[in-house]
Amino acid sequence: MNLTPETILALAPDSASASNGKKLATPAKWQNLNAPAGMLWGQAQGSGKDPYLTGVDLNGLVSKCSCPSRKFPCKHALALLLLHITHAGDFGQADAPESLQTWVKGREQRAESKEQKTEEAARKEVDPAAQARRRAAREKKVTDGLAALDLFLKDLVRDGLAQARGRPYSDWDTQAARLVDAQAGGAARQVRKIPELLGEPAALLTHLAKLHLLCEAWTRRDTLTDDEQADLRTALGFPLSQAEVLARPGLRGKWLVAAQFTEEEDTFTTRRTWLQQGRHHALLLDFAPSGRPLPPGSPLGATLDAEVCFVPSATPQRALLRGEASMSPRSEQSPEAFTLDELLERHAQLLARNPWLERSGIYRLQNVKIMNDGTNWHLLDATDRTLPLRLIDSRQPYLLLAQSGGQPMQVFGEWDGQHLLISGTVGTGEKE
Amino acid sequence: MKDVQDLLAAALVGTSRSTPPVHAGTLLSEPLNAIQGDPEGVLLSRAALAGAVECAGRRAAPLQHDVPTPAPVDTLPEAPARVARHLPIVVNTPVVNEWLQLCAQTGWRIPHSALPGLLDLARFDTTLRVNLRPVLGERSMWLASLNPDWRFNATTFSEDAWLTATEAQKEGLFRDLREKTPDAARDLLTQHFKTEKAGARKRLLSVLQDTWTDEDATLEPLLEDALTDRSREVQELARVLLQSLPGSAYNARMTERVAGMLQQEKVGLLGKLLGKQKVSLHLPETLDADAGRDGLTAIDPHKRVALDRFRELIQNTHPQALADALHLTPEQLSGLIQALGAADQLRWATLATRHVPTANVLQPCYPDDLALLQISAPETIAGRIGTHLQGQPDASHLLTLLSVLPGAWPVDLSEQVLNVIHGQVSRANQHQNDYRWEAVMQNAAHHAHPHASTAPLPPQEDSDDYHATYLRLRYAAMLRLLEQRRLMHDDFQEARIHTDLKGETP
Numbered sequence: 001m002n003l004t005p006e007t008i009l010a011l012a013p014d015s016a017s018a019s020n021g022k023k024l025a026t027p028a029k030w031q032n033l034n035a036p037a038g039m040l041w042g043q044a045q046g047s048g049k050d051p052y053l054t055g056v057d058l059n060g061l062v063s064k065c066s067c068p069s070r071k072f073p074c075k076h077a078l079a080l081l082l083l084h085i086t087h088a089g090d091f092g093q094a095d096a097p098e099s100l101q102t103w104v105k106g107r108e109q110r111a112e113s114k115e116q117k118t119e120e121a122a123r124k125e126v127d128p129a130a131q132a133r134r135r136a137a138r139e140k141k142v143t144d145g146l147a148a149l150d151l152f153l154k155d156l157v158r159d160g161l162a163q164a165r166g167r168p169y170s171d172w173d174t175q176a177a178r179l180v181d182a183q184a185g186g187a188a189r190q191v192r193k194i195p196e197l198l199g200e201p202a203a204l205l206t207h208l209a210k211l212h213l214l215c216e217a218w219t220r221r222d223t224l225t226d227d228e229q230a231d232l233r234t235a236l237g238f239p240l241s242q243a244e245v246l247a248r249p250g251l252r253g254k255w256l257v258a259a260q261f262t263e264e265e266d267t268f269t270t271r272r273t274w275l276q277q278g279r280h281h282a283l284l285l286d287f288a289p290s291g292r293p294l295p296p297g298s299p300l301g302a303t304l305d306a307e308v309c310f311v312p313s314a315t316p317q318r319a320l321l322r323g324e325a326s327m328s329p330r331s332e333q334s335p336e337a338f339t340l341d342e343l344l345e346r347h348a349q350l351l352a353r354n355p356w357l358e359r360s361g362i363y364r365l366q367n368v369k370i371m372n373d374g375t376n377w378h379l380l381d382a383t384d385r386t387l388p389l390r391l392i393d394s395r396q397p398y399l400l401l402a403q404s405g406g407q408p409m410q411v412f413g414e415w416d417g418q419h420l421l422i423s424g425t426v427g428t429g430e431k432e
Numbered sequence: 433m434k435d436v437q438d439l440l441a442a443a444l445v446g447t448s449r450s451t452p453p454v455h456a457g458t459l460l461s462e463p464l465n466a467i468q469g470d471p472e473g474v475l476l477s478r479a480a481l482a483g484a485v486e487c488a489g490r491r492a493a494p495l496q497h498d499v500p501t502p503a504p505v506d507t508l509p510e511a512p513a514r515v516a517r518h519l520p521i522v523v524n525t526p527v528v529n530e531w532l533q534l535c536a537q538t539g540w541r542i543p544h545s546a547l548p549g550l551l552d553l554a555r556f557d558t559t560l561r562v563n564l565r566p567v568l569g570e571r572s573m574w575l576a577s578l579n580p581d582w583r584f585n586a587t588t589f590s591e592d593a594w595l596t597a598t599e600a601q602k603e604g605l606f607r608d609l610r611e612k613t614p615d616a617a618r619d620l621l622t623q624h625f626k627t628e629k630a631g632a633r634k635r636l637l638s639v640l641q642d643t644w645t646d647e648d649a650t651l652e653p654l655l656e657d658a659l660t661d662r663s664r665e666v667q668e669l670a671r672v673l674l675q676s677l678p679g680s681a682y683n684a685r686m687t688e689r690v691a692g693m694l695q696q697e698k699v700g701l702l703g704k705l706l707g708k709q710k711v712s713l714h715l716p717e718t719l720d721a722d723a724g725r726d727g728l729t730a731i732d733p734h735k736r737v738a739l740d741r742f743r744e745l746i747q748n749t750h751p752q753a754l755a756d757a758l759h760l761t762p763e764q765l766s767g768l769i770q771a772l773g774a775a776d777q778l779r780w781a782t783l784a785t786r787h788v789p790t791a792n793v794l795q796p797c798y799p800d801d802l803a804l805l806q807i808s809a810p811e812t813i814a815g816r817i818g819t820h821l822q823g824q825p826d827a828s829h830l831l832t833l834l835s836v837l838p839g840a841w842p843v844d845l846s847e848q849v850l851n852v853i854h855g856q857v858s859r860a861n862q863h864q865n866d867y868r869w870e871a872v873m874q875n876a877a878h879h880a881h882p883h884a885s886t887a888p889l890p891p892q893e894d895s896d897d898y899h900a901t902y903l904r905l906r907y908a909a910m911l912r913l914l915e916q917r918r919l920m921h922d923d924f925q926e927a928r929i930h931t932d933l934k935g936e937t938p
Contacts, residue, residue, distance in 0.1 A: 005520060022520045028915030045908060086517035154472035160446025202436065205443050206487075209479035216477065340492035348488035355484050372578070373497045380499060385492035395548050398579055402547040405571055406502035417487050 007300045008081045010260055011061065013071045013293030021078030027090045033083065035091040040084055041100055044076050054080050055100040057107060059326050062296055064103050071293045111324050138183055142218065142236060145182020149175065149191070150215040153208055161205060165198045186237030187214060192266070213355060228354075230312040235356035240311060242320060250307040250322045253277045256335060257298045258362050259412040259423035261392070264290065273297055274362035274414065275308065275319075276335040281361045282308045282319035300423065303328045314353040317361060338363045340385045347415055359416050367408040370397050379413065379420055390419035435460050435482045439475060447471040452478065460485060503574035508541035508567070514927045516543050518920045523549060526878055527917065532563040534924045541569035551575065551582045565611060594624070602628075603635040610643045618647075622654055630663040637669040644676060652680055659725040671727050671748065676785045678752040685722055686749040687757035692716060693742055694758075713738040713772060739773055747777035751790040762789040770797070779804065806836040813837050814845045821848050827856075827868035834875055846884035849876055853907070854887045860903045870906050877913040882921045886911055 012018035024044060027033065031051050032043040038058050043051040046067060054065040054076040063077030073081075084091060095101070152175055156164055172194050179188035190211055197204040217224070217232050224232065234240075255275035262271045271294050273284040288294045298304055306325035310316040338346065347360040367382040370389065377397050378386040391397060400409065400422075411422040438453040452475045455461040464478045510516075515535070519542065522528045528550075535542060542550065542564075551572065554561045561584065564572075576582035584604065597605060609617040621636060628636065637658070640648065651673075658670035659682070674682035697710035715738035719728065728744060746754070746769060755765045769778045779798060782790040786807045795812060798804050805813055817833045820826075834841075834849070841849070853876060856869045888911075889904055 019524070022523075023525070026518075026521050026912075026916045026919065028912045028919060045912070082520075150473075153476060154470070157443055157472040157475055158446055158448045160444055160449065162444045163446070201444055202440055205436075205440050205479050206483035209476050209483050212473070212476035213480040344490055344492060348490075351484060351488045355480075369499060371497065371499050378493075380495060381492070384495040386495055387492050395552065398548040398575060399545065401578060402544045402571065402575055405544070405574070406500055417490075 003081065003085060003299055004301065005082055005085060007302060008078060008085070010300045011073055011081075011297055012078055013073070017071050017073075017075050017078060020075035021082060024075055024079035025082035025086065027083065027087050029079070030083070032094075033080075033087075033091045034094045034096070035084060035088075036093055036095050039096060039100070039104060040080050040091070041096045042080050042083075044079070046076075052076055053097060053099065055096055055103065056080055057104055060107075060296075060324050061299060061327075062107065064100065072296055114323075138238075141182045142184050145179050145184050146187065146215045146218050146236075148178060148182075149184075149187060150212060153212050153215070156208065161201055161208075164194075164204070169195060184236045186235050187211065189237070190214075210356070225314070227312055227314040231314050231354045231356060234311070234313070234318075240318075245309050245311050245320050246322055248309050248312070250309040251277075251280065252307040253305075254328050255282065255304045255306050255308065255325075256330075257300055257302045257304060258335065258364070259414060260297065260300050261414065261421060261423070262294070266290075269294060271297060272359075272414075274412070275304065275306075276362060276364070276412075278333060279336050281317070281335075282310065283317050283359075283361075284319060284321065298325065303330050315350045315357055315360075317357075317359075335364045337366045339383050340365070340379070340381045340387050341383065343387075343413070343415055347417070351417075359414050361414070363413050363415065364410065365413050365422075366410045368411055369404070369406065369408055370400055372397070379411070379422065382408070387415075387420050388418070390416075390421045392421070392423075396422075434458055435464060436479070436486055439479045439482060443475055443479065447475060500578060504570045506541060506569040506571055508539065508569050509931075510543055511535055511538075511540040511567075512927045512931065514923050514930075515540070515920070516546075518923065519543070519546050521916070522920070524553065527913075527920070529559060529563045530878075530917065531920060532560075532567055534921065536563070536566040538924060538928050541567050544571055547572050547575060551579075555581055555584070565608075594620070599629070599632045599635055602632050603639055606636055607639050607643070610639060614645070614647060618651060621651065625654055626657075630661075630666060633658075633661065633666045634663065634669065637666060637673065641669060641673060644673065648673075649677055649679070652677060656681065659727075667727065672784060675748055675750055675781070678750045678756070678785075680750075680753075682726060683750045683753035684757075685720075685726055686745055687753050689716075689720070689723075689728075690742070690745050690749065690754060691757055693738065693745070711768065711772065713742050715741055742772065743774045743777045746774045747780050749781060750785050751778060751781055751787045752785075755790075762793045766790065766793045766797075783807065802832065802836050805833075806838075810838060810842075814842060817845060818848060821852050825852055827866055827872050831868070831871055831875060834872070834879070837879075841879050841881055841884075843881045843884050846876070846880035850880060850884055850886050853910075854889070857900075857903045857907045858890060860900045861897050867903075869903065873906050873910040877910040878917075880914060882914060882918040884914075886914060 009018045009021070012021060030042045030044050032041070034041050039055060040058065041053070041055040043053055044067075045051045052065055052067040054063065054067070054074075056063045056073075056077050061073075061081070063073040063080075065074045065076045067074055067076055069075070096104075172191060176188040176191040179185070179191060190207070193207065194204070197207055214232070214235060218236070221229055221232060255277045257273060258276040258281070259274040260271065262269060267290055269288045269290060269292075271286040273286070275282040275284065284298075286294050286297060304325040305328040307322040308319045309322050311318040311320070343363045343365070346363070350357055350360045365379065365381060369380045371378055371380050371386070377389040377391060379389055380386050389397070400411075403409070413420040413422045435455055435458050438455065442450050442453055452471055455464045455478075460482060464481060467474055467477045467481070469477070511519075515531075518531055519528075522531050523546070532542075547568070550560070550564060554564050572582075576584075594602065594605060606617060606620065609620060621640070625633060625636065640651070655670045655674050658666055659674070661667050661670065671682070674680045675686075677683065693713050693715065695712050695714045697712050719730065727748065728741075751762065751765065754760075755762055758765065758768075760768065766775075766778065769775060775794075775797065778790065779794055779801070781787075782794060783803055788807060788809055791804050791807045792809060792812055794801075794804055795808060805816065813833070813836060817830070817837065820830060820833060830849075830852075837845075849872075853869060853873055856866070857873075860866075860869075889907055
């Protein structure tokens with residue numbers, strides 16, 4: 001697989017690890033560098049007396065290191081991967097020490113047993129009566145919670161949204177806490193967003209109307225199709241049954257890791273990884289409590305040979321990987337490209353099927369430029385149409401401009417109905 | 433969208449004081465009006481439908497602003513991957529300046545993707561700015577025109593830019609022009625100097641002082657005029673600049689005054705036999721016509737002290753001009769001036785003009801003067817360090833001496849310093865431990881010649897001795913950094929050979 005420093009550094013659990021990994025990525029800091037088949041290993045002198053033994057299994061880019069860090073991958077593993085790109089000639093072929101070989105074998109065995117367990121779990125007999133009782137109890141809680149929420153929303157509208165700004169913050173907080181107690185975490189998250197919108201009446205009304213729609217849909221859920229019900233449950237924050245998802249038929253193929261976005265929420269960090277294969281796109285979600293590292297992810301731009309199982313939905317998007325994905329040579333087939341109007345058209349179609357859709361997918365946009373109108377950044381396509389951008393950080397547009405020099409380029413964009421969040425690559429993206 | 437606006441108006445007031453609107457004349461009128469129920473529920477349901485339609489019906493906005501013209505093609509070749517691979521490792525460390533200097537020497541520019549990060553760092557690091565300038569290329573100028581934070585780099589000179597620039601911007605433009613096209617900078621100064629405000633004139637001469645070269649001798653007429661400038665600060669700067677030109681008319685006038693003050697006294701027979709000369713100072717009755725513009729103070733008739741005037745003249749004259757006018761070598765000049773009691777003034781003049789021969793001569797008289805040592809020949813500094821390394825060197829004093837050595841250390845001196853460090857670390861224990869050697873090691877890691885040979889540490893006898901262990905770890909870190917720098921230098925060397933072989937000479 002074709003790793004680049006950017007894709008490797010995207011694996012870092014935080015910016016400090018990325019920075020320290022870069023500093024360690026010089027042969028002078030390593031006593032041993034080897035790349036036997038399928039893995040990398042080396043010994044780095046740290047602050048301890050003995051050097052740290054670091055290994056990276058290239059199948060899945062998982063690492064093991066004897067350093068005391070609790071981050072995965074640690075700075076030594078990142079440095080080892082960076083070194084393999086920049087100083088490949090310094091790597092020997094010596095076999096890894098026994099401890100690393102045992103670890104790699106263990107991983108293989110665990111992967112096999114995980115698959116077996118998943119199959120067993122799928123085959124496992126469940127008590128339908130107990131399951132039905134649990135589901136009914138939860139649904140009653142959600143029903144009560146949403147009824148209270150709808151009453152609250154109607155009170156707001158009766159008093160007038162102009163009065164909403166004068167309400168104490170505890171009003172929104174209490175309402176959100178009640179929804180958490182009612183096991184409707186998704187609705188609670190939407191209620192917590194209300195204070196941000198109090199200064200924008202139009203956006204506030206739209207947001208409250210969506211919440212009302214959620215309450216209305218729940219009362220009429222029996223009239224919805226299975227997929228529509230699944231979308232409703234997802235919007236309300238019902239937990240995902242991984243076993244049920246993995247029991248569904250998967251879609252195997254060469255998936256491009258098209259974009260990756262990591263965002264901090266109140267108490268946790270979310271990483272969205274978008275995979276693309278032809279017209280299909282899949283969203284992998286990873287979560288970690290704030291301050292804790294995310295699980296190892298897939299490097300941006302890599303091609304994975306993986307089987308993807310989609311979560312039930314009227315607009316299949318979120319997915320899980322069945323088994324471990326392995327790196328694969330880059331596929332010759334590029335994902336479908338869109339103009340900005342085509343992107344919006346697709347978004348409208350998906351929104352018609354799932355009104356709670358937060359993001360309608362990842363889109364390959366070619367021959368685009370970024371520009372600033374004096375206040376905000378926009379993306380401009382070849383048809384001279386523009387959409388506003390939401391930046392990952394203040395340096396992002398300048399990095400793209402530095403790489404493209406103002407020439408047309410290719411980006412992958414995620415549209416949330418208001419802004420494009422882009423992950424860029426240079427080059428028009430057109431097939432030569 | 434009208435429907436949404438109508439609903440918003442009703443929602444802001446509240447259903448207790450208004451009713452949901454009746455929609456008419458829009459595509460959504462019928463489905464919206466069909467929604468029935470309690471007023472609050474109706475309003476929210478209609479808003480949900482209208483909001484979803486508005487969101488789904490959104491079109492991309494047509495282009496309404498100018499798109500920036502694409503960046504011009506870079507004239508410098510990009511640093512090859514072999515050397516660029518070091519950049520992510522050294523960025524944010526002091527070694528980045530060394531990388532940039534090597535890049536400039538080979539005539540390459542930094543890769544485009546590294547520009548934003550380096551330009552951001554250079555906002556607060558003037559040393560980095562100086563090292564960045566030669567390797568940025570055209571794209572960085574183009575980027576700087578798009579980001580106000582990087583304006584320090586967007587110094588594309590034009591007549592219009594000059595006329596509309598603030599004093600600080602004029603300083604930046606002039607400094608940039610001095611670096612890129614010194615002739616054009618001199619023309620600009622000649623053309624605009626007299627019409628600028630005093631603040632700008634002062635800034636321009638300050639830039640001239642920072643970047644003075646021998647070619648700037650052509651600016652002497654302008655500086656002569658500036659001796660009568662309305663601003664005292666500008667006058668003073670012009671004097672300092674003219675003093676640094678050994679052949680300037682200013683120095684000629686000053687040396688003439690010095691020569692006029694020196695009188696040969698008669699010596700006795702013994703003195704004649706020994707070839708001795710006796711020189712005394714004679715104060716002229718009046719000041720010459722140019723004394724005022726040359727900055728000389730009026731003579732107080734009640735305190736006519738010849739030595740004061742002599743010291744003033746020595747301090748404000750180029751030592752080389754003095755030596756030439758009096759037909760003396762720097763050694764003889766130094767001896768004469770010391771004998772007359774103006775040694776300190778000669779030292780100040782030497783520092784102001786950075787005159788190396790006089791600095792070398794004055795060294796023994798001022799052994800602890802670092803400023804004087806700094807302008808001495810590098811060999812003199814290296815010799816002083818070498819002498820100090822004999823016997824029992826003191827870490828603090830060694831650090832002080834090393835701090836004035838310009839640029840990378842020579843190989844032999846580097847090896848001397850590294851050997852001394854090795855000895856200190858090998859002997860370190862809890863009874864004989866000096867943490868100041870850690871600072872010497874850090875200094876050596878960054879400045880020692882990357883190809884200087886280093887000695888590995890012998891095994892430690894007492895593994896529980898914390899002090900010895902700590903210093904050894906620092907020594908190991910120093911060796912690793914030296915190794916990293918050696919790799920970097922080797923890669924630049926190899927990449928240069930490779931591009932030369934391919935005929936891609938920058």
